[in-house]
Amino acid sequence: MKASKMHFKFSAIALATLTAFSAQQSQAAQNEQDDADKEPEVIMVTGLRNSLGMAADLKRSSDLVVESIVSDDIGKFPDSTTAAALQRVPGIQVVMGDNNEVVSPLIRGIGDILTTLDGREIFTGVGRGFAFQDLPAEALSGADVYKSNTADLTQGGVAGVINLKLHKPLNFKEGVTTALNARIFKGSNEDSPSYATGALVSNRWSTSSGDEFGALLNVSYSDINFDRPVSFNCDPRSGSNGPAGGDGVILPTCVGGVSQYGDYQRPQFNTALQWRMPSGLELYLDGIYTEYKSRWESDFVFSDIFAAQSITNKKASTNCAQYSIDGAGFYAAENGQLQDLCIAESATFNNVPGLSSTQAKDSGTDQYLIATGARYKQDDYELDFDVSYQRSHTHNRTIIVDIGKQIDKVDVVVDAGGYGTTTMPGDPLSVADDFRFANGLFQDLNDAVGTMFAAESNGKYFLQDSFLKELQFGVRYADRESVFRANAPGGPAAPGGNRVTLVDSVGLPDDFLIPSPTSIPYINGGQKWMTPDRDFLLDHTDVLRDIYGAEPGDPAWAPERNYDATEQTLSAYLQGKYATEIGNFYVDGLIGLRATRTSRDLTGTGLVRPAPTDANPNPAAEPTTVTNSTSETTLLPNVSARVELTDDLQLRVTAAKTISQPAFGDLNPGLTYEVPLNANIRPNGGGGNPELKPQKSTAYDATLEYYFAPTSYVAAAVYYRTLNDRVMAQTTTETIDGIEYNISRPRNAADATLQGLELSTQMFLDSVFKDLPSALDGVGFMANFTLADSEITTDGDPLEGEPLQGVSKYSYNLGLLYENHGFTGRMVYTFRSKYSEALLNTIRPVGAGPQFNMVKDTGRLDFSLAYDLSESLTVSVDGTNLTGNKYYSYFETEAFPHDVRDDEKTIGMSIRAKF
Incomplete structure (x- = not known):
């Protein structure tokens, strides 16, 4: 047999073992003496090099275009979070969340991803997606990113499928295995450290009759502090339609900043039981529970500069054009006034309303999944049956109190190097005197529950001496329910009217106003300001409601925000795996069809x-x-087809259709908006679109992969994907009761294409080159690069010719690796180029196309270095975002920045023990 065929069979066995499938046993293997002579085939991955080698084997032997991550050891994933580890995968891009976590992985720029956990669909709340950060990385044995589709994969991801894999007890050696880990780290914006800890205990034992049993329990807990300051310019507006002195320049409607500050906790546990019999039957029971809970706040400091009495010290830039403007100074699509305007560099606003605001938030998610089933294996066939039930509950409670006072003047720099700055001479908002209640008491509450019962059965029938080697088949039924409840955002008006009643005149405690917990470097030179206390807002809401003239208790759920959804999906597939030799080439692949009906x-x-x-x-x-x-x-x-051109070189081509259903919230016909209290700011609102159609895609991939040494390969891929009925958010002006609102709704943005190139490699030098200096033993590197070129292609669409939102054209990872003399180290730089984040309804030069909120290039440097004190004990240090990367966005042109967000640097230490 060819060496390549031998390697393929070995890799297939490794893959099967890794996902808890046992090697096939013949009936003759039930002989007691034979059983005594056999050692169970178990793969224990330990060490960086072995984990990368296993991932390369999975990539090489797969029937799909797949990238894999395998944990270095029990409880040791390559990064501290799942999403952070996934960003190292070629073609994966990520974004940072408000709490400084890496969230929302995108495959080649698209976020319509189906997430599975051990092959079972998983989601958060009533959404289609899964909050990856809610599953601690310590719980995972690995993750697979499927960029191409096959009939046996659950449908639902236009971009692809990410399968997260938990540890299983029969994957460990016989006896008791115990792993403990603890990590402490501190962010650059934080005074207090954060920590995460976990423990895994697994036992595998067998009986004299040949039965094997396994039991596993994995628990983890994290308590994380965060602080993410943000500075922003509001949407651009013609100064000719604003306060006196602003003629001829474009200025921000408002300026300010927000400090997103708080902490969150994540307890998690999962368990697994397995019973494998000599007959080939295996029974199992799996369960997992995850929770997220957080009390946090968004503390705003804000100036409504278009309500100023006058503008002085105006300085215009050389970025000038002609604009079509409506009476309020915003964009006019039709019948607007033509104005010659230049983007302002800076200005002083005199006698300005200033605002301080606390958005107190109590958020949480609790989620569980239980599953049971059976697998049965014989020489010529395999069968399995799995039934699962999951429930995901999310709740969010936001209480907002705005307070304000008049400010003598505000100095604004529109562009101070990619961001705006705001200075209020004398720091008037840092003094508690003369604050008055502004706007109304804002309460936004929502509660969502999503459940799903799923049952599926799969089978394989192995054929001998024929072109068709396997016949694969299966059926799946899923019944999902989603219930969403929310109140109408808003609440009772400020007591006595807007900015009338003094805060210190209504009997609130003296410490109701406190200095902001943190500061913003770009606002008042980093000085703190007075803001309502978060805990008082959350714990004494009825006191506030009484002050604002409302009855005690939470506001009622609002019909226009509520929805109830049920969805049933029945799918079946038939797929053949073929293999043959054509000339000197070994060729194998899949041909399949999945039929699905969704009601x-x-x-x-x-x-x-x-x-x-x-x-x-x-x-x-x-x-x-x-x-x-x-x-x-x-x-x-x-x-699909895979062609072994040589023992180490293979070509893979695939083609498949995929589908993604609309999010339930996007289908909700309701419309929500708040009647504005400030005439200088155009109010916003949002609604759903019950006419949304599913997104569909046809994807073509071709890869060339060269495996030239153990753990080492170089690969190139080209891909082309057509997207139909792509869903995008669009903001338009709608008039409701005589008031103009910016209303955001999802719509099918018709057709688009996504095409590109991926290059990737990894190697350890001593496995490739001989006679290296001893200092280079154990040195390796990894690198990948992705080009993603997207375009909306439908004739006549307002966005025709524009790229898809959220897609960076270029992204890459560069990593230095080391493993020797007890040390294991990684240093990885991750980069993604600029991308459009949202379609805007803002002023634009005459004749200009659509305007987008753009996000600048971002790059982060992360590292980890571990040392084995003994075979059982390892210590490590790690750091994230060592380059101090920040998020910068701008309104279509870099001359008018939107916001800057300070992503934290972190430095941490950890200890791991394994017995």
């Missing part, structure tokens, strides 16, 4: 206009219960 009912409340009558020819729209029912059948074919 959905969603009930919400929309604004429906009654039929006109003679008495009322133009009736106002009224809130009306609306039920939208849809069903559709989709066929998803796939075909």
Whole structure:
């Protein structure tokens, strides 16, 4: 047999073992003496080099285009979070969350990803996606990123599928295995350290009759502090339509900053039981529980500069053009006033309303999944059956109190090197005197529960001496329910009117106003300001409601935000795995078809206009219960081929169709908005679109992979994907009761293409080059580069020719690796180029196309260095974002920055023990 075929079979066995499938046993193997002579085949991954080698073997032997991450050891994933580890994968891009966590992995720039846990679909709340940060990395044995599709994968991800894999007891050696880990780290914006800890205990034992048993328990807990300061310019506006002295320049509507500060905790545990019998039957029971809970705050410091009495010290830039402007100074699509305007560099605003605001938030998620099933294996076939139930509950409670005072003047620099700065001479907002209640008491509460019952069965029938080597088949049924409840955002008006009643005149405690917990470097030179106390807002809301003239208790759920959804999905697939020799080449691959039928009912409340009558020819729209029912059948074919050109070089080509259903929240017909109290700011709102269609895609991939040494390879891939009915958010101006609102709604942005190139490599020098200096033993590197070129292609679409939102054209990772003399180290730089984040409804030069909120290039340097004190004990140090990367965005042109967000640097230490 060819060496390449031998390698393929070995890799396939390794893959099977890693995912808790045992090697096949023949009936003759039940002989007691034979059993005594056999050692169970178990793969224990230890060390950086072995984990990278296992990942390379998985990539090489797979029928799909897949990238894998394998934990270095028990409880040791390559990064401290799942999403952070995934960003090292070629083609994966990520974003930073408000709490400084790496979140939302994107595959080649697209976020429509189906997430599975040990092959079972998993989601958070009522969404389609999964909050990766809610599953601690310590719980994982590995993760697979599928960029191409096959019939046996659960449908639902236009971009691809990410499968997260938990540890299983029969993957460990016989006996008791124990692993402990603890990590402490500190962020550059934080005074207090954070910590994470975990423990795994697994036992594997067997009986004299040949039965094998396994039991595993894994627990973890983290307590994380965070602080993420942000400075912003509000949307651009013509100064010619603003305060006196602003003629001829474009200025921010408002300026300010926000400090996002708090802490969160994440307890987690998972367990697994396995019973494997000599007959080939295996029974199992799995369970996992994760929780996220956080009390945090967004503390705003803000100046409504377009309500100033006058503007002085105006300085214009050379960035000038002609604009079409409406009466308020915003963009006019039709019949606007033509104005010649230059973007301002800086200005002073005199006699300005200043604002301080605390958005106190109590957020949480609790989620569990239980599953049981059986696998049965014989020489010529395999069967399995799995049934699971999951429940995901999210809740969010936000209480906002705004306070304000008049400020003598505000100095604004629009662009101070990619961001704006705001200075209020004398720091008037740092003094507690003369603050008055502004706006209303804002309460935003929501509660969401998503459940799913799923049952599936899969099988393989192995054929001998034929072109078709395996016949794969399966069926899956999923019944999902989603319930979302929320109040109408807003609340009772400020006591006595806007900015009338003094805060210190209503009997609140003396410490109701406190210095902001943190500061913002770009606001008042980093000085703190007075703001309402977060804990008082959350714990004494009824006291506030009484002051604002409202009844005690939480506001009622609002019909226009609520919805109930049920969805049933039935799918079946048939797939053949073939293998043959064509000339001197070994060729194998898959040909399959998955058929799926989805039926959905969603009930919400929309604004429906009654039929006109003679008495009322133009009736106002009224809130009306609306039920939208849809069903559709989709066929998803796939075909792939892998050609072994030499023992170490292989070519892979794939083609497949995929589908992604709309998010339930996007289908909700409701519309929410808040009647504005400030005439100088255009109010916002949002709504759903019950007419959204599923997104569909056809994807083509070709890869060339060269495995030239153990753990070492170089690979190149090209891909082309068509996207149909892509969902995008769009903001348009809508007039409601005579007031203009910026309303954001999702829509199918018709068709688009995504194409590009991926290059990747990893190697250890001593496995490739002989007679290296001893200092280079154990030195390795990894690198990958992705080009993603996207374009909306539908004729006549307002965004025709524009790239897809959120897609960076270039991204890459460069990593230095080391493992020798007890040391294990990684240093990785991760980069993604600029991308558009949202479509704007803002002023633009005459003749200009759509305007986007753009995000600048970002790059982060992370490292870790571990040392084995003994075979059982390892200590390590690690750091993230050592380059101090910040998020910078701008309104279409870099001359008008939007915001800057300070992502933390972290330095930490950890200790791991294994017995």
